[in-house]
Amino acid sequence: MLDFPNAKINLGLYITSKRPDGFHNLQSCFYPVKWCDALEILPSKEERFDITGLSVPGKLETNLCYKAYKLLQQDFKLPPVHMHLHKVIPMGAGLGGGSSDAAFTLRILNKLFELDLNADTLEEYARKLGSDCAFFVRNKPVVVSEKGDIFQPVALDLKGYSCVIVHPGIHISTAEAYGNVVPEEPSCGMEILLKQEVPVWKNILENDFEKVLFPKYPELPKVKEKLYDAGAAYASMTGSGSAVFGLFKGDAPTDLVFPNHYIVWQGLF
Numbered sequence: 001m002l003d004f005p006n007a008k009i010n011l012g013l014y015i016t017s018k019r020p021d022g023f024h025n026l027q028s029c030f031y032p033v034k035w036c037d038a039l040e041i042l043p044s045k046e047e048r049f050d051i052t053g054l055s056v057p058g059k060l061e062t063n064l065c066y067k068a069y070k071l072l073q074q075d076f077k078l079p080p081v082h083m084h085l086h087k088v089i090p091m092g093a094g095l096g097g098g099s100s101d102a103a104f105t106l107r108i109l110n111k112l113f114e115l116d117l118n119a120d121t122l123e124e125y126a127r128k129l130g131s132d133c134a135f136f137v138r139n140k141p142v143v144v145s146e147k148g149d150i151f152q153p154v155a156l157d158l159k160g161y162s163c164v165i166v167h168p169g170i171h172i173s174t175a176e177a178y179g180n181v182v183p184e185e186p187s188c189g190m191e192i193l194l195k196q197e198v199p200v201w202k203n204i205l206e207n208d209f210e211k212v213l214f215p216k217y218p219e220l221p222k223v224k225e226k227l228y229d230a231g232a233a234y235a236s237m238t239g240s241g242s243a244v245f246g247l248f249k250g251d252a253p254t255d256l257v258f259p260n261h262y263i264v265w266q267g268l269f
């Protein structure tokens with residue numbers, strides 16, 4: 001069975017407090033984008049795992065697809081599988097690609113082996129694999145809170161906008177990014193901010209990680225500025241970076257030029 005795990009962007013990201021477990025509470029909106037990996041899982045005589053495309057760091061045992069398979073295997077009698085992941089979404093970019101691969105592995109195994117798990121149960125399994133993973137089970141725009149794993153559906157539709165995502169190839173550790181932010185309660189709830197027209201977001205919707213990462217990596221604010229110069233209605237870093245996205249009304253500009261080593265994706269919502 002073949003499917004296409006997609007990326008997400010964060011529309012606003014507020015780190016509100018530090019939790020007793022060392023993690024942080026946050027508020028953000030996760031919005032799916034159509035930048036995708038490809039993941040095929042087939043029943044097989046023996047376990048086999050192939051990765052093509054971008055090289056994913058770490059041993060097989062650390063790969064989130066493998067971990068998701070092993071997690072379900074604890075509770076269900078799953079036969080060996082042949083997994084083939086074609087990696088396209090840049091890693092350590094704030095795009096949630098690894099989390100999406102994990103959630104799609106659960107979704108595919110559920111269908112392939114007729115496990116009959118509903119979305120709530122799949123989300124429970126996904127939460128065990130990473131804070132972002134559960135989002136990709138339903139894969140619909142949500143306002144997230146707490147550790148980033150409590151979701152409230154949000155009536156937000158970016159149809160008619162296109163998205164340009166620029167990954168400057170800087171790898172930022174999520175733990176390090178969190179470690180440098182001073183948490184603060186935002187003065188306004190996410191739902192109210194998101195109700196405003198997209199061009200208004202420029203003045204009201206922030207990603208707290210920008211405050212600590214932009215001074216350290218000056219290429220990042222330059223990308224954001226370039227997207228605004230090209231006519232973006234809204235631009236921001238996504239998650240803990242380092243990818244930066246711009247939302248454009250209608251088609252994205254065709255004349256955007258970035259250094260050769262940057263990875264650039266664009267598509268409609």
Ligand SMILES: C[C@@](CO)(OP(=O)(O)O)[C@H](O)COP(=O)(O)OP(=O)(O)OC[C@H]1O[C@@H](n2ccc(N)nc2=O)[C@H](O)[C@@H]1O
Binds near residue numbers: 028131238
């Ligand atoms: C920042 C966000 C926001 O969308 O996304 P990404 O930039 O990764 O896409 C997420 O909170 C990232 O979630 P995720 O990538 O799943 O992080 P995890 O693997 O669970 O945690 C990595 C490390 O980040 C820190 N961490 C993570 C989540 C959280 N709510 N508080 C934290 O302090 C912890 O130090 C943890 O050890």
Ligand SMILES: Nc1ncnc2c1ncn2[C@@H]1O[C@H](COP(=O)(O)OP(=O)(O)O)[C@@H](O)[C@H]1O
Binds near residue numbers: 056062065091102
């Ligand atoms: N299938 C996978 N795809 C991508 N990264 C994976 C995968 N499995 C494990 N990882 C690890 O997870 C890390 C974070 O990946 P990812 O979720 O794509 O980025 P981000 O947290 O920035 O959104 C990678 O650097 C990699 O070490």
